[in-house]
Amino acid sequence: MTHFGSTVRAIRERLRRDDRRYSVRQVAARVGIEPAYLSKIERGEVAPPSEATTVRIARELGEDPDIMLALAGKVSADLQAIIRRRPRLFADLIRQLKEAPDEAVLRVVREVRDGEW
Amino acid sequence: MIILENNTLKFRFPEVHEKASCSIAFQRTLRIPDDGRDYPLPPGLGTFPLRHVDDYASRLPDAWHARGGVLAPMYQAEAMWINFSSDYPFAVKVATGKICAITGDPWVDHLNREPQDYVVLPDQPWLDGYCIEKGVIRQFVAMPLGMDYTAEEQMTGKAIHGGLQLVAYPMKAKSYEKMMAERSMVFRSASYSAACASAGYSVLGLTPMGLAPGGRMKQQIYDDPKGLDAWDQRHGSRCFVSLVNTVQWMAITGERPPTEPPTARDYATRGLPWFDYYGADAKAVDGSEKLRGLKSIAKKAEQTGQGPLPENETFAVPHVVTLGDRRLVRECAGELR
Numbered sequence: 282m283t284h285f286g287s288t289v290r291a292i293r294e295r296l297r298r299d300d301r302r303y304s305v306r307q308v309a310a311r312v313g314i315e316p317a318y319l320s321k322i323e324r325g326e327v328a329p330p331s332e333a334t335t336v337r338i339a340r341e342l343g344e345d346p347d348i349m350l351a352l353a354g355k356v357s358a359d360l361q362a363i364i365r366r367r368p369r370l371f372a373d374l375i376r377q378l379k380e381a382p383d384e385a386v387l388r389v390v391r392e393v394r395d396g397e398w
Numbered sequence: 399m400i401i402l403e404n405n406t407l408k409f410r411f412p413e414v415h416e417k418a419s420c421s422i423a424f425q426r427t428l429r430i431p432d433d434g435r436d437y438p439l440p441p442g443l444g445t446f447p448l449r450h451v452d453d454y455a456s457r458l459p460d461a462w463h464a465r466g467g468v469l470a471p472m473y474q475a476e477a478m479w480i481n482f483s484s485d486y487p488f489a490v491k492v493a494t495g496k497i498c499a500i501t502g503d504p505w506v507d508h509l510n511r512e513p514q515d516y517v518v519l520p521d522q523p524w525l526d527g528y529c530i531e532k533g534v535i536r537q538f539v540a541m542p543l544g545m546d547y548t549a550e551e552q553m554t555g556k557a558i559h560g561g562l563q564l565v566a567y568p569m570k571a572k573s574y575e576k577m578m579a580e581r582s583m584v585f586r587s588a589s590y591s592a593a594c595a596s597a598g599y600s601v602l603g604l605t606p607m608g609l610a611p612g613g614r615m616k617q618q619i620y621d622d623p624k625g626l627d628a629w630d631q632r633h634g635s636r637c638f639v640s641l642v643n644t645v646q647w648m649a650i651t652g653e654r655p656p657t658e659p660p661t662a663r664d665y666a667t668r669g670l671p672w673f674d675y676y677g678a679d680a681k682a683v684d685g686s687e688k689l690r691g692l693k694s695i696a697k698k699a700e701q702t703g704q705g706p707l708p709e710n711e712t713f714a715v716p717h718v719v720t721l722g723d724r725r726l727v728r729e730c731a732g733e734l735r
Contacts, residue, residue, distance in 0.1 A: 383412040393400040394452055395636045396466030
């Protein structure tokens with residue numbers, strides 16, 4: 282069982298305890314895949330699905346798509362495009378920040394500025 | 399600090415606790431009839447786009463740039479609800495035109511308990527409007543500032559601020575750790591994871607939008623069971639959300655706004671779901687007498703001889719889905735395509 286598959290199953294089963302709409306069949310229908318395929322994903326019998334399907338599963342389960350993509354061993358296409366546009370700059374930046382604490386990483390992201398009101 | 403990601407405001411306080419983060423987004427929705435009846439919760443139809451005000455400073459009045467924050471487009475008489483998402487507890491104040499949406503009091507940055515002027519996350523998943531009675535709100539509906547419809551104008555007699563204002567305070571790390579320890583004891587085996595011209599708007603031909611009270615809706619604003627001392631008021635982040643109409647949005651950003659939402663009647667005719675939410679045993683706050691005294695848009699329009707709002711006819715809601723605290727998806731954008 283992959284970490285991705287086991288995580289999907291754990292989250293779905295937790296939701297199903299309170300809401301029967303989180304059965305394999307109903308979740309698969311809402312995500313747009315076959316129930317058998319979702320079962321195989323959960324059991325790790327197949328590789329994690331495509332980016333689009335992973336994002337739909339994440340949204341259906343109320344999880345962060347970036348985190349679920351990371352669990353599936355993927356980086357979203359929009360992030361890849363950002364890196365490809367300025368590969369040296371972003372490769373340097375990511376390497377320099379890899380050991381930094383969250384606070385330090387957040388200091389380099391763009392804040393929504395608060396002003397006078 | 400706040401960052402803007404996928405049209406969502408992400409509040410993060412790593413200096414308080416590594417898990418102290420929450421997301422706030424503004425959902426497009428149906429305008430419910432303003433006919434005196436209590437309607438269930440309408441669906442989300444996708445998020446309003448948000449942009450940094452700083453990116454369009456040269457096309458905005460200086461006063462808008464000075465207050466910072468973000469910019470969003472709304473059609474006149476379009477409705478919105480606020481979507482909160484968090485695992486970590488937060489106290490969030492929401493105001494429109496600097497009038498508190500829970501108490502009707504003028505804006506202050508700090509939290510107040512008597513009466514409670516904030517919502518508590520994650521207990522409160524959404525806020526759809528002004529808290530006018532226990533278990534009833536009046537829907538947030540966009541109207542141009544300067545026409546006397548907005549809560550701000552009705553309360554203060556002035557049209558200065560418009561838009562929407564937020565401040566979020568995380569729970570103190572100590573209170574959070576204590577709460578989690580207590581929870582793990584209990585659930586050890588469970589797996590829980592007019593003044594417009596003077597403000598400089600007319601110089602650039604901008605008519606700012608504000609929010610006004612629309613139709614009545616069943617929604618509870620939950621009481622804070624933790625008390626003021628749980629919140630870390632030394633670490634708050636504020637955001638001013640400036641609202642412009644969709645024509646101005648295009649002129650400022652060069653982007654097309656979202657298409658107009660369907661009418662509530664059209665949506666209901668197609669049998670698509672409306673929602674109810676039950677927050678387990680949570681207690682609701684009483685509504686604000688000040689907010690209850692506001693005139694709804696339809697009432698105002700009637701009094702000023704402007705006639706009723708378009709698409710405001712009463713209809714029967716055909717299909718209500720009850721949501722609990724484990725299922726919070728209230729969006730139906732995909733089902734309308």
